[in-house]
Amino acid sequence: MQPTPWAYTVASPLLFSLLIHPLSGQNLIHEINVDSPTMSSGRVMPRDYTPDGHNLSPPLTWSNLPTGTKELAVVCADFGAGSPPPWTHWLVYGIPATATGLPTGLPILPNTPMPTDLVGATQGLNGWNRPYYRGPAPPAGTPHLYHFTVYALDKTLGLTPGLTREELLEAIDGHVIGRGDIVPIYERF
């Protein structure tokens, strides 16, 4: 069966993202199971996680963390946008290893504390230079893929708030002992 043009559109950035994934060169990394009560890989994400809705950060859950996990980090990026790609939508790091996920709607207002089970976690700067989640806003007619990647780290790094994706990835380089992701789609009409 011939793939539809839509499949090509989605597949291209996915292939691209796999090719340039910053940690793809590392040896056989432990696979974390990343899930969400409201999102699935390859499925359109609810509009409430986008500016077409309330633009809340989506809930994530994870399991099968590697032994020795000391803390976690989450990155949401669109490898089909940005100049150069990817466009960063969200960074959360310093997440305690005891956490089993992120709830819907992490704070966007300054001085609003993180949920109690995420004490110590902080948010980095997205592509708009803001320290909170901002959801997909792709050009109309082009579906994009949104990689929510969870990293398990072997050390508590004590990273400062407000890191960019590049700074975060540099800081955790050499400390990633597990990784997993969920990759929903979003398209505007």
Place this chain on the structure above:
Amino acid sequence: MADTKPQLISRRSLLRSAGAVGAAAAVGAKGSPAATASSHESQLTPTGEQTSDNKQPRYIFEQLTADEAELLEAIADQLIPEDDLGPGAVAAGAVTYIDRALGGALSESRDAYHSGLAAFDRYCRSSRDAPFLELSHIDQVSVLIDVETGAATGASTGFTGSSSSFFSMLRSHVLQGTFGDPFYGGNQNFVGWDLIRYPGVRTSVWPRLQTQLEAGELSPNHRSAYDSEYFEKAVVRTATKGTYHGD
């Protein structure tokens, strides 16, 4: 209050950019129809109507509709809210300034306001299922972030160009209306200048005043630049409407 009503843009960053606005307003003109704060207020109130809760005459909007003015005021209140540091854009009369300016110096922005505010309202209703005034504080902030970052741009909203262009225009005018010379209808009772501790326009400075200024002890004089005979209203020209004074 600052903790319970956080701001879209930090107060500090706003004040940093506003300082330039206040300073520019203070030195931008020469020669002068004098206008005290009180006489200026009377210029704003052609009908002399009184509000029920205080004795301040009520300004009648001429360029903005009542709904547009109400929406704009709610947006301005989020941009520069009243907090522990003092009154914000609403008390400064920033929307009054914008309405007056849209009839004169900013007349070319009139259509941008009408279409932009309509698109803004459509965006609130389509994304958050309610008009801006009925949204929670956090949803109002979230909407403004989306408009500011351009994320509200889309076929369903109807912003002409990027929503960020509309936000940028609006923010700039709210700053002008809060920190500009009161002569133009904003910065009422000098609340904007007091907020940034701008001591006011002075045409001559003695060593004693300079010492007081540097010590942070110089009292504001609460005078419009046009109270001085050395200043006059800026004259602006528009392509289609000929010559207008800045008011």
